[in-house]
Amino acid sequence: YRDADLMDCWPEIGSALDIYSEEATVLNKKNKMLNISSKSNRIVSVLEDLFENRLDIHIMLPMIARSLCKYGNEFMFLNIDGNDGVKGWRELPVHEMRRVENGMFNLYAGYGSASTNLKPDETKFIWEGHNESTPFKMWQVAHFRLIKDSLLLPYGVSILNKARRHWRMLSMMEDAMLL
Secondary structure, eight states: OOHHHHHHHHHHHHHHHHHHHHHHHHHOTOOOOSSSOOOOHHHHHHHHHIIIISOOOOHHHHHHHHHHHHHHHHEEEEEEEEEEEEEEEEEEEEGGEEETTTTOOTTTTTTGGGGGGOTTTEEEEEEEETTTTEOTTTTTOOOOOOOOOOGGSSSSHHHHGGGHHHHHHHHHHHHHHHH
């Protein structure tokens, strides 16, 4: 994730991420990013209320798309009320989030004691920030991910991943020239 943050500071790469985000969230003829269709008018109205009023999708979706392209993952904490349902969401720091699934093992992420007591189809999200581990249930967090490489499951892969080596070589050459 650190490399993605540093790569984003380069104008060409930052502009490319902006273009990806804009192209992924184009407005349709009705000035909407999402097309909701159903035979039931009630379902359409409930989903429109959720996406437009509660989740503010026109503001959040371009930011989610950009972060998803940059990191390959995006974690959103859902503000859920027992009576009103989903009332909103906020972004969680990608650097500090861990996804634990029973049956999925990632050699690079490692697992702690949280994975030992999971049911076969259960997923937990753990926020490992500020020397604390805050676990969330799977329905409390929306995890967007770009799945391109099975080696990195259960996480996604950044679109910048293939260019990382060449970017590092270029930045090291520039540093060497300055020295």
